[in-house]
Amino acid sequence: MPEDTVKVSPAQQELFLTDNLYSVLEDPSGLLSIRDIRSPECDRRFKQLSSSNQPPNIQHVNSAYWLRLTLRQPPTQAEAWYLELYDSHTSRAVFYRPSAGSTGAYDSVATGAAESFATRPHPYKNFLFDLPPRPGQTVTYYLRLHSDTRTSFRAMLHSGPGLIPELSLQYWLLGVFYGVLTIMLVYNLFLFFFIKDWSHLYYVLYVFSGTLLFLSEDGLGFQYFWPSSPQLNHFISAAAPVLLLLTFAIYARSFLETATRLPGLDRVGRWVVGISTALLVIDSALIHSGFSFWLYLIPYCLIYYAAMKSWHTGLKQASYILLAHALVGGSLVFLISRKLGIEFINNAYTVYSLNAAFVLEVVILSYALSEKIKGILDTTLLTQRRLLKQLRKKHQAQDQLVEQLQENQTLKDQLNTELEALVTRRTEELRQQNDTVAAQNRELLEANGLLALQSAAIEKLNSELSRDLHAVKAARIQEPTKEVDFGEFSQIYPDKDACLSYLADLKWAHGYQCRKCGHEKSCDAREPYARRCTRCRYVESATAGTLLQKCKFSIVKALYAVFLLHAHKGNYSVSELARVLELRQATSWAFAQKVLAALQRRRHAVNYQDGEPWTFVLLDAVAELEEAES
Incomplete structure (x- = not known):
């Protein structure tokens, strides 16, 4: 047709x-x-x-x-x-x-x-x-x-x-449009430099992105700014919507405080904006599907939802974003209908409706920022008034405290005067009492001198008796025919240190000789009663080369087990030994076998003497060999 x-x-x-x-x-x-x-x-x-x-x-x-x-x-x-x-x-x-x-x-x-x-x-x-x-x-x-x-x-x-009148009117209206954008951009840029609020900088970037978008959409950018660069014109036409989405998302996130108010929605929003941006870039650079404008709807709808949630959580200024977003969304209906070729009120007014909506949005968002700052200032002033009120109360309390301190000082001076008189009278009484006490002390000192001499004599006698008693007990233990119970034995060797000290004295009674290099000089090691060679730094413990080397139970019980087995010439029941030492029979049997073997080797030794002390068995040459092999 x-x-x-x-x-x-x-x-x-x-x-x-x-x-x-x-x-x-x-x-x-x-x-x-x-x-x-x-x-x-x-x-x-x-x-x-x-x-x-x-x-x-x-x-x-x-x-x-x-x-x-x-x-x-x-x-x-x-x-x-x-x-x-x-x-x-x-x-x-x-x-x-x-x-x-x-x-x-x-x-x-x-x-x-x-x-x-x-x-x-x-x-x-x-x-x-x-x-x-x-x-x-x-x-x-x-x-x-x-x-x-x-x-x-x-x-x-x-x-x-x-x-001519039509074109003049269009250029005049567009001049007003870009003039408003420039004023909003410069005004908020100055606000950012003065108050250092990053929301203003994000708003400036958003307005700048919108300006680039409209310069590319209405053709003024190509006419006045880059007339000889069609490639630049194409690039700005493709990049400006993406830049507008990113800057608006950053501005809305900062203004709505979604990171703190709605952290879950904030994470989802960042992913949605990031994925949408990547898809828009891919479509613009490679695919050219023509449907890329649908990718803007998802993040913008999510931002609108975040504004509603922030408004419900108490951020009253979010209502301005809702209003501004609704105006732009209404004008986008005309743009999308033109892109899709849908007959929907298409005339000169609907073509430029997005410009009018964007100007209103810019003005509303700028007013929203000022309202947010005003709210912050109101909160700050309210906080300052509360602080001033608290300071006044504090000063009143300080004045009352000063008055109370002055009263206290007066009472203190009065009390000090009374105390000085009382102290003078009491001092004279004490002086008289001190003279009496001094005379009594002199008498006591003379008596104490006599008591001290008597105490020293008694202490010396007790010390000699203790040494004699310890010597008698030690001598009794050394006699092979005498049997001593574990309680009496523990008095001679009460703990591990006493046993190690005795074993070290017995082991190095004739001097030290390093088992590795033969050196004869040593110093103390970290382990108690051990010796460190001053030449090769070899450390030798007190138990090394003895029956008590690698002993798995108390060294006091091990010494007593050697004493019992030696006193009974090896004829001592393992079960009785386990009962006396409170050990398992397997442990008692293993140690008894080790001691019996040492007794057997000692009887066949060249220097063996009948009736020799039981401690000779402790220094067993086979233990040294075992240590060397291990």
Whole structure:
């Protein structure tokens, strides 16, 4: 079905092109020329969007799309008309119009976002093409579009007299828009430098990212800042939305204090924003799916949910983010509908609704920051008032304390006077008593002298008796025919140190000789009663080379076991030995066998004497051999 003919009149200033006013042909190969397009075969392939249910936008980024527009001007038409394409992201746009001097020939004007801004037929942020006046004629125009993103076909016809006021109004409104953004950016940047609140810096970065996004969206950035760099224009168009998402997420996280208020949701939010950012970069750099705007919805919805939770937890300023987010979300409905080609209130006002919503959001968020700072200041002032009140109470308490101290000092002086008189009187009494005590002490000293002499004599006698008693007990133990019970034996050798001391004296009675190098000088080692060779540093314990080497039970009991077995000449019951020493029979039997073997070796020794002391058995040469082998 061919498109409806657009009929214009001098009374009209502008006309929005609805779906029925143009038809579309998709060229998947991208090779069709204007001559091919005007052929009858291609002419039949043009379809009106309203009848084909095709959305009014580029669906396949690899295809070229041809738009056909039929315009009829009235006979009295003397002014030119202009065709404006709203979406400035079209990579390449070629406008074909009939030549003025020849029938059937077409002139072309080529421009696009992938071309330098100088290729624009008019220095305007959007694509603006001339429609020369052809009074009373019906003229067919063609527009070839190609883009690597989903771009809408939204367009507007402007009359010559109405174009300048319309463009002036747009630039004036955009100037106000960017002026507000600049003011908010500079104002909050100064606030950051003065109060050092990082939320202001995050807000500045967010506003800057939004400014970059809108400069790329409305074409002003390409017109004024980077007109000769289409690659930079494409990069900013792809990177600005991602940067906007990241900066807004960081700002919202700082403002809403999610790290402390909602730690679980904060961790989920960081993962969602990170994954969404990575997918957006991959789609922009490699895939070009055209559906990347859906990836923004998940993190923005999560931030909105976090704002609601923060508001419920007591952060009243979160309501401003909810309001600002709702305004931007409402304007995004129009943007998404244009990207998807959905007919939903598409006109010049909805095209720029996102700008108005963003300005309101910036103002609201700036006000939210000031309200948050005001809340912090109010809290600080309230805290300071409480501190002042506490200081006043403290000063009152200090004044009362000073008064009490003065009263105490008065009482103290009065008491000291009374005490001095009492001390003087008491001192005289004590002096008289001291004289009496001194006389008595002299008498006591004389008596103590006599008692001291008697005590010394008694102590000397007790010491001699103790030595004699210990010697008698030791001599009794040394006699092979005398049997001593374990209690009496423990008095002679009460503990391990006494046994080791006796064993060391017995072992080195004739002098020390190192068992490793034969050196005869030694010093004390860390182990009690051990000797360290001063030459080779070999340490030899008191039990080494004796029957008590590697003994598994008390050395006092081991000494007593040797004494009993020697006194009974080896004829002592193992079970009785275990009972006396309170040991297991296996342990008693093993040690008894070791002692009996030593007794047997001692009887066959050359220097053996009948009736010799039992301690000779302790120094057993076989023990030395065992130690050397181990």
